[in-house]
Amino acid sequence: MEDDLVSEGDILLCSEKEFHDAVKMNDTGKMQELIKKGVNVKAKNKVDRKALHWAAGAGTEQALRLLLDHDTDVDERDIFGMNALLLASWFGHLKILQVLVSCGAKFNCENKDGLSMLHCAAQRGHTRVLEFIMEDLEDVRLDRVDKSGKTALHLAAEHGQLEVVEYLIGMGCSHGLKDKEENTAMHLAARPGHTEVLQRVVETGAGIDERNIDGLTALHVAADGGHYECVKLLLESGCNVNSLTHKNMSGLHFVARRGFDREAGLLLEAGVDINAVDNQQNTPLHMAVLNNHSQVVRLLIDADCDLDMTDCKGYRAVSSANRFWSRGSQRQQTALHIAAEHGWQDLAEMMLISGVNLTMTDKQGKTCLEVAARGNHVILVDMIIKADRFYKWEKDHMGSDQDPWVGRPLSFKQDHQPETQHLRSVVWSLATRSLCRGEWKLLAQHWDFSDAHIRAIEQQWTGMKSFKEHGHRMLLIWLHGVGVAGENPTKGLYEGLVEIGRTDLAECVRQKANAESSSPRVCSAM
Numbered sequence: 001m002e003d004d005l006v007s008e009g010d011i012l013l014c015s016e017k018e019f020h021d022a023v024k025m026n027d028t029g030k031m032q033e034l035i036k037k038g039v040n041v042k043a044k045n046k047v048d049r050k051a052l053h054w055a056a057g058a059g060t061e062q063a064l065r066l067l068l069d070h071d072t073d074v075d076e077r078d079i080f081g082m083n084a085l086l087l088a089s090w091f092g093h094l095k096i097l098q099v100l101v102s103c104g105a106k107f108n109c110e111n112k113d114g115l116s117m118l119h120c121a122a123q124r125g126h127t128r129v130l131e132f133i134m135e136d137l138e139d140v141r142l143d144r145v146d147k148s149g150k151t152a153l154h155l156a157a158e159h160g161q162l163e164v165v166e167y168l169i170g171m172g173c174s175h176g177l178k179d180k181e182e183n184t185a186m187h188l189a190a191r192p193g194h195t196e197v198l199q200r201v202v203e204t205g206a207g208i209d210e211r212n213i214d215g216l217t218a219l220h221v222a223a224d225g226g227h228y229e230c231v232k233l234l235l236e237s238g239c240n241v242n243s244l245t246h247k248n249m250s251g252l253h254f255v256a257r258r259g260f261d262r263e264a265g266l267l268l269e270a271g272v273d274i275n276a277v278d279n280q281q282n283t284p285l286h287m288a289v290l291n292n293h294s295q296v297v298r299l300l301i302d303a304d305c306d307l308d309m310t311d312c313k314g315y316r317a318v319s320s321a322n323r324f325w326s327r328g329s330q331r332q333q334t335a336l337h338i339a340a341e342h343g344w345q346d347l348a349e350m351m352l353i354s355g356v357n358l359t360m361t362d363k364q365g366k367t368c369l370e371v372a373a374r375g376n377h378v379i380l381v382d383m384i385i386k387a388d389r390f391y392k393w394e395k396d397h398m399g400s401d402q403d404p405w406v407g408r409p410l411s412f413k414q415d416h417q418p419e420t421q422h423l424r425s426v427v428w429s430l431a432t433r434s435l436c437r438g439e440w441k442l443l444a445q446h447w448d449f450s451d452a453h454i455r456a457i458e459q460q461w462t463g464m465k466s467f468k469e470h471g472h473r474m475l476l477i478w479l480h481g482v483g484v485a486g487e488n489p490t491k492g493l494y495e496g497l498v499e500i501g502r503t504d505l506a507e508c509v510r511q512k513a514n515a516e517s518s519s520p521r522v523c524s525a526m
Contacts, residue, residue, distance in 0.1 A: 016043040021488050023051045023067065026060035029065075031097040039072045048078040056084035056100065059093035064100075086181050089117040089133075094124035107137050114146035122152035123170065125161035134171055142173045148233070150188075158188035173240045176481045182212040185433030190218040190234070193227030198234075208239045215246035223251035225262040225269070231267070248278040256284035256300070259293030264300075274305045281312035289335040290421040294346050297335075301354050308357045308467035310334055332363040340368040343377035346415065352387040373456040381460075382473055383412040385453045392448075393485055415480065423489055427479060430493075431471035434505055440471030442500040447478050447492075 022030035055064040088096040121129040156164040189198040201371040222230035255263040310332040339348040372380040497506035
């Protein structure tokens, strides 16, 4: 058979490829057969790997010994800078390593990333190889760094190699060294969530609050990754729960942004500053709302966070040297503004029930009601109006020494209760069949809807008959308030209709209500 190239994508002849495959399979018989035919035992593939590399990587000892009779250049490297010694260390082939060292291989070699034998074995978790390197070879530096500044301990911690970490610590490696990004072994173990490794590094007494180049501690990186056990371990080990990054972010900012509610609970229990602001004035609540993480929002509200703090997003750096910031592009939004902008009803409901300042305005002078209206978030607009009217009713009717609304269900969402279905049918009929254009506004003003409430309702435009929809929404909002106050809706409707000069409708309401003797608070559809 003619000895052509294996393929257009490779540079090996068929016989050379066959020889490489025999080496990988430890098939010395095939190897000898090909050698007798004159195969080039030093032939390299497209990544500069020759048969000796494959023997070292595959751990085929007999093939290696046969190769060494024909190829003594044991230090040749492939395009990644890996020679036979490094490959044996990477794949954990101790016997291969010993054979190569006995043949004079240079054991202070490194690949293109600066990884030595020690680094390769540590990253891959080969403790027996490490023992050989440290105990049988000379002049091996335990704290030698690769091109990213990482020691063997760094790499073992980063890749969760607990046995290797324990061995290196036992050999006396330095515990607090930092890589080029100023990460310690603690940072590197916490980032992927290697709890047992982190525990072992913490036990060395290394600085638990050391910061990396971005000002992050191990707690920050564990929180950002949502690693519950690591966060718990660091807190129990006495780390500073309120440590801030260079961007003034606490661990709570990270978990709020990611939506990690279990980790948020740990931080809150540890006494984290719930209202800490980062360098854009974002609180953890802002981040949780912005990313629509309802469980974290619930935790923050239950922990009594400040619902009325405003953010200052989009700062523009004027002089990074003295860290002066222009406030020209800030948005000054509360968390409720953010929920209103995105139309997130569940988040808004939580904050509205907890009590927020609905007069707060953003940079453009807009309240959350105006923001919701502008975004055409109709249901949310109605929720905010209901809440505003409830707050005013509560202020007028609940004493300052009372806990408002104790034990009573409260919701500002759309009412779908079966027991109110008849009343909702009545107001729908009234709005769509009986009230003329503009009359719903007169009723709204009689029932103390503010001008802002009316404008927000009117902002939804669906055509020339929009007033019917506007009136229906207003009546449902009013009905909510009547239910909250425990008032008679029939009486309220009658008095309101009389006030706006629609005595005909008022009388119809009265007559229908009187006919419903079983329930004086229910009137029939007109």
